[in-house]
Amino acid sequence: MADILVYSDSLNTAKELAFKGKEFAAALGMGISAAALGADADETAAQLGAFGADRVFVSKDAALEGLQTDVVSDALAKIAKEADATYVMVGSTRRGKELAGRLAQKLGAGAVTDVNSVELEDGKLVAARFKFGGATVARETVDTDIKVFAVMPKAFEIEDPVAGAGTVVTPDLSLTPSAVKLVETKPKEGAAVNLDAADRLVCIGRGLGAKDDLTIVEAFCTALGGELGCTKSLCDWEWLAENRLVGLSGAKTKPSLYISLGISGQVQHTVGISSSKVIVAVNKDDKALIFNHADYGIVGDIYDVIPVLTEAVKGK
Amino acid sequence: MKIIVPVKTNPDLQMVRIKNRQPVLEAVPYILGDLDKNAVEAALQLQAEAGDTQVIALTLNQGNRKIKDTMKEALAMGADEAYIVTDDALVDTDQAGKALAIAKAIETIGGADVIIFGEGSHDGYSGQVGPRVAELLGVPEIGFARKLTPGGPGIQAERSMGDFIEVLEAPLPIVITVASEINEPRIPTLMNIMKAGKKPSTDWTLADLGLEAADVAPKNKILSNLAEEQDRKNIMLEGDVNAQVAALIDALTREGVLEA
Numbered sequence: 001m002a003d004i005l006v007y008s009d010s011l012n013t014a015k016e017l018a019f020k021g022k023e024f025a026a027a028l029g030m031g032i033s034a035a036a037l038g039a040d041a042d043e044t045a046a047q048l049g050a051f052g053a054d055r056v057f058v059s060k061d062a063a064l065e066g067l068q069t070d071v072v073s074d075a076l077a078k079i080a081k082e083a084d085a086t087y088v089m090v091g092s093t094r095r096g097k098e099l100a101g102r103l104a105q106k107l108g109a110g111a112v113t114d115v116n117s118v119e120l121e122d123g124k125l126v127a128a129r130f131k132f133g134g135a136t137v138a139r140e141t142v143d144t145d146i147k148v149f150a151v152m153p154k155a156f157e158i159e160d161p162v163a164g165a166g167t168v169v170t171p172d173l174s175l176t177p178s179a180v181k182l183v184e185t186k187p188k189e190g191a192a193v194n195l196d197a198a199d200r201l202v203c204i205g206r207g208l209g210a211k212d213d214l215t216i217v218e219a220f221c222t223a224l225g226g227e228l229g230c231t232k233s234l235c236d237w238e239w240l241a242e243n244r245l246v247g248l249s250g251a252k253t254k255p256s257l258y259i260s261l262g263i264s265g266q267v268q269h270t271v272g273i274s275s276s277k278v279i280v281a282v283n284k285d286d287k288a289l290i291f292n293h294a295d296y297g298i299v300g301d302i303y304d305v306i307p308v309l310t311e312a313v314k315g316k
Numbered sequence: 317m318k319i320i321v322p323v324k325t326n327p328d329l330q331m332v333r334i335k336n337r338q339p340v341l342e343a344v345p346y347i348l349g350d351l352d353k354n355a356v357e358a359a360l361q362l363q364a365e366a367g368d369t370q371v372i373a374l375t376l377n378q379g380n381r382k383i384k385d386t387m388k389e390a391l392a393m394g395a396d397e398a399y400i401v402t403d404d405a406l407v408d409t410d411q412a413g414k415a416l417a418i419a420k421a422i423e424t425i426g427g428a429d430v431i432i433f434g435e436g437s438h439d440g441y442s443g444q445v446g447p448r449v450a451e452l453l454g455v456p457e458i459g460f461a462r463k464l465t466p467g468g469p470g471i472q473a474e475r476s477m478g479d480f481i482e483v484l485e486a487p488l489p490i491v492i493t494v495a496s497e498i499n500e501p502r503i504p505t506l507m508n509i510m511k512a513g514k515k516p517s518t519d520w521t522l523a524d525l526g527l528e529a530a531d532v533a534p535k536n537k538i539l540s541n542l543a544e545e546q547d548r549k550n551i552m553l554e555g556d557v558n559a560q561v562a563a564l565i566d567a568l569t570r571e572g573v574l575e576a
């Protein structure tokens with residue numbers, strides 16, 4: 001029987017893929033199998049079984065340590081063959097996105113990465129992803145026998161686990177360790193933050209002149225009771241942590257109120273704010289693109305506007 | 317050492333307008349992708365550190381008549397040599413087709429020690445081409461690099477995993493994809509722009525790589541590519557800062573988004 005095979009290095013994403021994958025598999029008359037790879041594979045396997053997988057392929061092969069792309073893609077290609085997979089869905093995390101291309105190449109498959117949604121249409125899975133930096137949404141199908149989709153985390157919603165566990169399969173993968181060696185893992189600074197869930201979101205861009213001036217913006221966020229997000233450069237400069245990035249490579253947010261400060265409005269950012277209920281933009285350039293995306297615009301210097309705004313929103 | 321940087325020429329997305337939900341590409345200028353400039357810069361910095369290194373920019377011309385100008389930009393940044401593969405079959409190919417052509421071109425050039433891609437192309441951002449080329453060449457890869465240093469068994473890299481950073485080392489040859497945080501690409505000086513025209517540039521077709529059109533036929537089908545509808549009020553608030561802010565608070569209160 002043909003299968004949908006799911007895998008992610010993120011357990012949450014793997015659960016999402018198994019849960020939704022089961023629905024697609026049922027509609028397509030397929031089975032759903034999952035791969036659990038690496039040291040915690042047993043625990044992962046139990047979870048994926050509970051979230052829908054009929055079969056879980058488990059491997060704790062030492063070569064999987066560090067989850068290097070060459071080894072993981074080799075493991076998944078072998079599992080995909082053994083599972084007779086028609087679709088392979090991996091999570092489009094950093095590792096997963098990198099994995100998708102290499103895995104597809106091994107399988108002679110077409111692939112779609114950064115998939116935001118999947119729909120079943122005429123017996124085929126159609127993947128939707130952003131193109132042109134987020135200006136458009138492309139809907140794609142893959143024509144090869146095996147099809148690889150890398151699906152964004154949280155693209156699928158999960159409900160409670162279903163009763164029942166998947167059958168555990170332990171394939172013989174005979175993996176070769178990667179030539180890439182992990183020397184160390186360094187944490188990045190920055191507290192945990194979940195911009196997806198923010199009801200009020202303030203985003204700061206390159207209009208900010210210096211890192212120290214973030215205090216002004218943070219004071220505004222506190223007064224408003226909002227979360228702080230930013231554009232890419234601020235993360236690249238390490239002024240703010242990457243989990244504060246909003247846009248194509250960051251969070252896709254849906255606050256009721258979004259306020260942009262010193263942001264030009266390039267599409268890679270605005271794609272992350274288009275689901276906001278109300279959009280406010282402050283920019284000193286009256287021709288800034290962001291005003292096309294805004295409900296309310298203030299032409300002005302953020303250094304003049306923020307303090308007045310901060311006072312005005314206190315207690316609101 | 318030999319470093320090959322595959323670069324893509326794309327429409328400047330800042331200039332793309334949407335009409336009837338369709339992207340309008342006429343009269344949009346073509347530019348080198350941002351992340352591909354980061355890749356060229358990373359190659360040049362490796363060259364400066366390792367010494368005795370050749371940097372080659374390689375492109376598949378996907379149907380842009382001005383491709384020589386954008387490749388000149390890579391040369392003006394400092395690449396030593398350019399290769400341009402032009403073929404009608406490349407216009408509508410996909411990532412699998414591009415990866416095959418790039419891998420063949422790298423082999424035809426005589427291989428490379430380090431192949432540096434952008435983390436994703438400017439307009440597609442699929443991030444597939446680099447890992448696919450690594451597979452075709454049978455070499456390891458490090459994605460999303462934010463720092464590269466020659467040394468150790470060949471190269472040391474830091475890669476950005478979002479919440480944390482991995483420090484890795486690997487022997488050569490290797491495929492790297494770079495994240496934008498790795499560097500600020502240099503802007504070519506006028507002098508280097510003048511010099512770029514004299515640097516070697518080779519034109520190939522698919523046949524020169526031993527490939528036929530059928531080899532790069534797309535495996536994916538794009539059913540539609542449309543902009544989502546956006547309807548915003550676009551109200552500009554007038555007056556001095558105090559008046560603007562007062563009007564904003566009024567409006568947001570009416571919208572019901574300022575209730576505690």
Ligand SMILES: Cc1cc2nc3c(=O)[nH]c(=O)nc-3n(C[C@H](O)[C@H](O)[C@H](O)COP(=O)(O)OP(=O)(O)OC[C@H]3O[C@@H](n4cnc5c(N)ncnc54)[C@H](O)[C@@H]3O)c2cc1C
Nearest residue numbers: 205206207231232247248249262263264268269284301302
């Ligand atoms: C593949 C790819 C993925 C990307 N992903 C993302 C992403 O997820 N998120 C993201 O944000 N970007 C992303 N980018 C980057 C994106 O293209 C833009 O470069 C970025 O969003 C621009 O940030 P900005 O608006 O802060 O800076 P700029 O474009 O430089 O704009 C700064 C603005 O501030 C205004 N300004 C300056 N000083 C003041 C002042 N004192 N007061 C008021 N206004 C002022 C200026 O008028 C200008 O409009 C991506 C790019 C690529 C290629």
Ligand SMILES: Nc1ncnc2c1ncn2[C@@H]1O[C@H](COP(=O)(O)O)[C@@H](O)[C@H]1O
Nearest residue numbers: 322323376434436437441442443444445
């Ligand atoms: N037409 C092309 N010519 C040369 N290199 C390309 C081309 N298209 C993509 N690439 C390379 O592959 C990377 C990833 O592209 P993509 O898979 O489209 O996101 C880019 O950053 C480039 O380094």
